[in-house]
Amino acid sequence: MADFPFKILLYRYFFFGWLFKDVSKGNVFERSVAWRHNQYQARWLTTYLRRWIFMSCMLYGIGALCEILLLAPILSAFFFVPMALSMSINAVIGALILGFKSLSGPL
16 A cells, blocks of 8 residues: 555545545446446445444443533533534445445446
8 A cells, every 4th residue: 555644544544435436427438437436346335334333432432421420511512513423424324335236327
């Protein structure tokens, strides 16, 4: 693997957009090739889903500890809000997994 800066590696660890190609550009053949590429790369979505679920659980646990043990509801909000946002990312990843398995591709 090439030597990437840490922030690029961190971005690629949590976000998967760099794996996929744009299916809306090109002629029918190029769009079909891009769709097949995206279907092949969709196998990595479960890995990203696991990462985000783990992150959600960690943020929820830390937020719960802050609220219950430290009695600091404002501090716990700094963990509960990103946890709620990460749940929407989990929903998007789940929809993508279902879409790549059930949709036929571009016409």
